Amino acid sequence: MKLGIIGLPGCGKSTLFKALTGGIDPGDRKGHQEPGLGVVKVDDSRLDFLGRYYKPKKVTPVHVEYADIAGITGEGKSGKSLGDRIPAHARQVDALVHSVRYFDSFSLGPADPLKDYFLVEEELILSDLASVEKRMERIEKDLKRGKKELSEEFDLLKEAQALLEAGKPLRLFPPAFESEKLRGFAFLSAKPELVLINAGDDKSPAEVGTIVQEIRSGTENQPRMSFDWLYADAEAEIALLSPEDAREFLEDLSLEHGAKERIVRTSFELLNLIVFFTAGDPEVRAWPLQRGQTALKAAGTVHSDMERGFIRAEVTAFEDFREAGSPAAAHKAGKVRLEGRDYLVQDGDIILFRFNI
Ligand SMILES: Nc1nc2c(ncn2[C@@H]2O[C@H](COP(=O)(O)OP(=O)(O)O)[C@@H](O)[C@H]2O)c(=O)[nH]1
Ligand SMILES: [Mg+2]
Known part of the structure; x- marks a missing residue:
C-alpha cells in the first residue's frame, strides 16, 4: 500500500512524513522531483500473538509506504494548467494524504485551511482535465481514421471532462476508477483521499473539528474521502522517542495512539482493506486484502x-x-x-x- 502526501508548500508535508515514518527526515527537497520515501510496519497485536505462539524464523507485518511528494504550487487560478507540474509519482500511489495547514506561519501568514484545501483540489482537477483533453484530441483523430472501438472510451472521457470543467473531482464519477477504459489514467482527483488537518498546538480539537466540518460540507460528502487531524510538529518529535516516553507525551495531548498508528488505521478504512494471516513455522505473516x-x-x-x-x-x-x-x-x-x-x-x-x- 502506497500513500502519497500532497499539499501546498509549507503546509507541513515533510513534518508529517517524519511523524508517520518515525523520524525519517526527507531532507530539504526544494527543487527535487523525487519524493522522499519511507516504509512503515503496521503494528498489529494479533500478529504479535501469532508470533509468540509459533515462534517462527520470521514475523512479517503489513508495510505501508509513504511518499513525500513535492511540487504542488497552487497557482491554478493564474490560468496555467499545472498538470505537468504535479510530479508523476502522485499518480502511482493508492491514495493521497492531503495535508492542510492549520497553523499560522511567519512566512506564509495566518492559516486558511479551507482556501488551501480547495486550491490543491483545483490543481488535481486541472491536472486530470489536461490528461483527459490530451487523450480526447488523440482519439478524435483516430476516430476519423475509422477506429470505432475507441468511441466508448471517448464518451466516458467526455463525461469526465464535463465534470472536471464544472470544477468537480472524478471521485464523483465511478467509471474513472472502475472502468477498464479509464482506470489506467490513474486520475488524481479520483484517488481515495485522506484529508489530514495539520494543526498548530494553539488550536483546540473543537476548533479542528469545525475546520473538518467545513471541508466536509464543501465537498458534499464525496465518496472515497476520509478526514483526520494531528499536531504534526509535536508528533514528529514524539516519533523519535522511546515507546515509554512517547506514551507520556501522547497522554499530555490526550491521544491514545501516535500519528503512525492512527493514520494507518484511517488509511486502511479509506482503502477498504482488511488483514488476513498465514501462520506456521518458517513465517507468520499479515497480508492486506481488499474487503x-x-x-x-x-x-x-x-x-x-x-x-x-x-x-x-x-x-x-x-x-x-x-x-x-x-x-x-x-x-x-x-x-x-x-x-x-x-x-x-x-x-x-x-x-x-x-x-x-
Ligand atoms: N506551528 C507549527 N508549525 C509546523 C507544523 N507542521 C510544520 N510546521 C512548520 O512549518 C514549516 C514547513 O513545514 P514542512 O514540513 O517543511 O512543510 P512542507 O513544505 O509541506 O514539506 C516548518 O518550519 C515546520 O516546522 C505544526 O503542526 N505546527
Ligand atoms: Mg517538504
Whole structure:
C-alpha cells in the first residue's frame, strides 16, 4: 500500500512524513522531483500473538509506504494548467494524504485551511482535465481514421471532462476508477483521499473539528474521502522517542495512539482493506486484502501458484484461535472451517491454503 502526501508548500508535508515514518527526515527537497520515501510496519497485536505462539524464523507485518511528494504550487487560478507540474509519482500511489495547514506561519501568514484545501483540489482537477483533453484530441483523430472501438472510451472521457470543467473531482464519477477504459489514467482527483488537518498546538480539537466540518460540507460528502487531524510538529518529535516516553507525551495531548498508528488505521478504512494471516513455522505473516475479496484472491496475494492450484482454504478466525489456544484445540472445537474459492475473507482470518500444481 502506497500513500502519497500532497499539499501546498509549507503546509507541513515533510513534518508529517517524519511523524508517520518515525523520524525519517526527507531532507530539504526544494527543487527535487523525487519524493522522499519511507516504509512503515503496521503494528498489529494479533500478529504479535501469532508470533509468540509459533515462534517462527520470521514475523512479517503489513508495510505501508509513504511518499513525500513535492511540487504542488497552487497557482491554478493564474490560468496555467499545472498538470505537468504535479510530479508523476502522485499518480502511482493508492491514495493521497492531503495535508492542510492549520497553523499560522511567519512566512506564509495566518492559516486558511479551507482556501488551501480547495486550491490543491483545483490543481488535481486541472491536472486530470489536461490528461483527459490530451487523450480526447488523440482519439478524435483516430476516430476519423475509422477506429470505432475507441468511441466508448471517448464518451466516458467526455463525461469526465464535463465534470472536471464544472470544477468537480472524478471521485464523483465511478467509471474513472472502475472502468477498464479509464482506470489506467490513474486520475488524481479520483484517488481515495485522506484529508489530514495539520494543526498548530494553539488550536483546540473543537476548533479542528469545525475546520473538518467545513471541508466536509464543501465537498458534499464525496465518496472515497476520509478526514483526520494531528499536531504534526509535536508528533514528529514524539516519533523519535522511546515507546515509554512517547506514551507520556501522547497522554499530555490526550491521544491514545501516535500519528503512525492512527493514520494507518484511517488509511486502511479509506482503502477498504482488511488483514488476513498465514501462520506456521518458517513465517507468520499479515497480508492486506481488499474487503469483499475471495479466498482465491487471497491465495493469489500470497503466491500465484496457490491461486492456480487452489484446492481449499482452512480458515480460523483469529479470536477463535486465541480462545482455543492452539491449532489442535481449534480443530477440536470445530473452529477450523474448510472454505472454497468463493469464500469471502474476513478481517483477522488465519488461512492455510491447500493447493496442488
Ligand atoms: N506551528 C507549527 N508549525 C509546523 C507544523 N507542521 C510544520 N510546521 C512548520 O512549518 C514549516 C514547513 O513545514 P514542512 O514540513 O517543511 O512543510 P512542507 O513544505 O509541506 O514539506 C516548518 O518550519 C515546520 O516546522 C505544526 O503542526 N505546527
Ligand atoms: Mg517538504
